[in-house]
Amino acid sequence: MVEQRQDFGDEFRLNKPRYDQSTYKGRLRHFMDIVDPRMLLVSDAKLKSSIQLLDDYKEGKLPANVSNSKLWEAQKIKQAIVHPDTGKKIFMPLRMSGYVPFGTITVVGLLLPNPTTAGVIFWQALNQTHNAGVNFANRNASTPVSNTDVAVSYVAATGTAGGVAVLLHNAVTSPWFKKFAKRDRRLAKMIPFIAVAAANQVNVLCMRSSELANGVDVHEENGRVVGQSRSCAQTAVVSTMLTRALLPAPILLLPPLILSSMERTALWRNFPAVRFPLHVGVCMSAFAIALPMTIALFPQTLKVETSYCEPEIQLATREEFLYYSRGM
Structure with a gap:
């Protein structure tokens, strides 16, 4: 069981966005973190310690005196440098x-x-x-x-x-x-x-x-994929x-x-x-200001009424709403 952090920062959630993605403000703050150029200056030692901190959290080995803010910072560093699927460092100019x-x-x-x-x-x-x-x-x-x-x-x-x-x-x-x-x-x-x-x-x-x-994969709130929808x-x-x-x-x-x-x-x-x-x-300056403001316009995960989807998808679930990724 993962021990709760004893500080007043946002409660840490592994591999989840820090800010509310249902609001424009939350998405804007999220993408400002993603495109933060300061992440280019992170050393290999800092990256390694951040990954170790997240691994310790996942395994429940983290000391209680490590704050939520420290965990969010570690996750920001890892996500800025390491590809989530391959686990390899992304070439700096392409991050x-x-x-x-x-x-x-x-x-x-x-x-x-x-x-x-x-x-x-x-x-x-x-x-x-x-x-x-x-x-x-x-x-x-x-x-x-x-x-x-x-x-x-x-x-x-x-x-x-x-x-x-x-x-x-x-x-x-x-x-x-x-x-x-x-x-x-x-x-x-x-x-x-x-x-x-x-x-x-x-x-x-x-x-x-x-x-x-x-079509794209559509899934229930719990993540269960129920089919592919061309309308979505x-x-x-x-x-x-x-x-x-x-x-x-x-x-x-x-x-x-x-x-x-x-x-x-x-x-x-x-x-x-x-x-x-x-x-x-x-x-x-125009680039730095406009980039996060524009890509935050739409949520990355969209919510849709099941009745909007194809008949075979409607038959595969009892949920009123389904979800799918918009992509970048």
Whole structure:
């Protein structure tokens, strides 16, 4: 029997979220922990001691003077570094805690002024490569995805991002478009967002096409799986696509607006050396703030009335509500 912690922190629950996932505030705090870049600085010794602390808790060997806060910190460290299915360390640039620091490089590149066609293609391809790496490194390894599906998704998303970006870039820089000069500048600043958002939709559809065809597992509150529902899969995929469409909006639309305002300041005009550092700082800040706020919009586990599911699922349970994973 696991001994209860004697402190006033949130009661520790092994492998469970610390905050209430039924509220936006709880999900926001949960994802702020997940993308916390400070986890990149955790030493191997600290990781090892955190894993040992959790193992001791699981086996009921933990001293009573270890606080709940200490256990939550240990679990945060382990989940930030170690894959839950394979038990292996995730490569640092592909960890969720590294998504903002390493992803900022591509965001800065995507928003560089006056890009060439080659530059547009390079930064869009690099962005999709990083996204694909993060998705693969943090995948659900208990439900394998074939290498073919991964390759098709990557090629389709990269092709979509590059194709849309180049098409719009060539359009707004063409002589034909010059009569729309005032719109030209605004549309040019929107190109990275439009291309990334389009690629995200293609990526989700490619990676999760099997779910749309076969359904997602639905389970009772106690975890018992009662079947696979295609109607729930459609809801899960649509909500994920909506999240993926909204995610790049503040990251790729706000910095150009902020930087345009800065261009009119004396600091920007008189000190050219500060322009690039300001560019990087604005992009990183927008990324860091928007990422947890956007992915927290929807719960990861969705609740559905059993009557909404297929007839065979309704016959397999007496529960009024069932649950399923939305995915990322």
